[in-house]
Amino acid sequence: MSCPKKTSTEPHVVQETVIAKGKWVKLEQTTYVDPTGQTRTWETVKRTTRQSDSIADGVGIIAILKRTLHKDCVVMVKQFRPPLGGYSLEFPAGLIDDNESAETAALRELKEETGYKGEVVGVTPVTCLDPGLSNCTTQIVMVNINGDDLENIHPTQQLEFVEVVLIPLDEFQKKIDEVLKKENIVVDAKVYIYAMGMSQAFFKPNELPVLKQ
Numbered sequence: 572m573s574c575p576k577k578t579s580t581e582p583h584v585v586q587e588t589v590i591a592k593g594k595w596v597k598l599e600q601t602t603y604v605d606p607t608g609q610t611r612t613w614e615t616v617k618r619t620t621r622q623s624d625s626i627a628d629g630v631g632i633i634a635i636l637k638r639t640l641h642k643d644c645v646v647m648v649k650q651f652r653p654p655l656g657g658y659s660l661e662f663p664a665g666l667i668d669d670n671e672s673a674e675t676a677a678l679r680e681l682k683e684e685t686g687y688k689g690e691v692v693g694v695t696p697v698t699c700l701d702p703g704l705s706n707c708t709t710q711i712v713m714v715n716i717n718g719d720d721l722e723n724i725h726p727t728q729q730l731e732f733v734e735v736v737l738i739p740l741d742e743f744q745k746k747i748d749e750v751l752k753k754e755n756i757v758v759d760a761k762v763y764i765y766a767m768g769m770s771q772a773f774f775k776p777n778e779l780p781v782l783k784q
């Protein structure tokens with residue numbers, strides 16, 4: 572990774588002025604000093620819901636459903652997203668509530684959106700989502716679901732407008748490409764990048780026979 576060039580001024584924010592505020596989001600004008608020392612402005616979107624003691628706005632959940640005699644599947648959700656004016660294919664996700672950890676939020680959101688009860692196996696650092704637009708951040712929580720567990724055999728969702736889609740992990744990118752070809756749906760960037768990474772991990776080593784073990 573290349574680092575930004577060394578500059579004489581450390582860039583920093585000097586003022587944040589609210590231009591418009593709704594219940595869920597606000598638009599601010601951010602005044603900042605750029606690396607050349609010049610004062611500039613930027614239009615910034617923020618969520619109004621971030622808890623003061625919370626390091627991230629929300630969680631995304633990579634949930635792997637493990638069942639006897641089945642391929643491991645990634646639990647995905649398809650839903651109408653008003654800002655897109657259409658459907659998206661995403662990992663289950665949601666905002667972190669007051670006094671909630673990323674792990675607790677992930678298990679709660681997974682249960683609400685898909686009906687599955689999972690177990691946390693890992694959490695990422697705080698990651699940004701669209702830093703040229705917003706300060707919005709998320710933590711990705713890795714969860715395993717024991718699909719043979721009685722309460723996971725017939726999972727009951729609490730959100731009727733969210734459709735649960737199970738996609739085999741070993742064909743993740745191929746199956747997503749099939750969905751995208753068939754349906755007018757937009758896939759979340761996190762999902763597609765995970766899919767490309769999975770494809771590289773599963774197939775690329777076998778495509779490079781010249782590499783030594």
Ligand SMILES: Nc1nc(=O)[nH]c2c1ncn2[C@H]1C[C@H](O)[C@@H](COP(=O)(O)OP(=O)(O)O)O1
Binds near residue numbers: 595596664665667
């Ligand atoms: N930007 C938003 N506009 C809204 O009008 N409502 C919004 C926004 N962001 C969140 N919400 C509402 C919708 C839900 O009732 C709650 C909780 O959302 P959550 O389930 O945690 O997150 P998503 O599933 O990713 O929508 O907030």
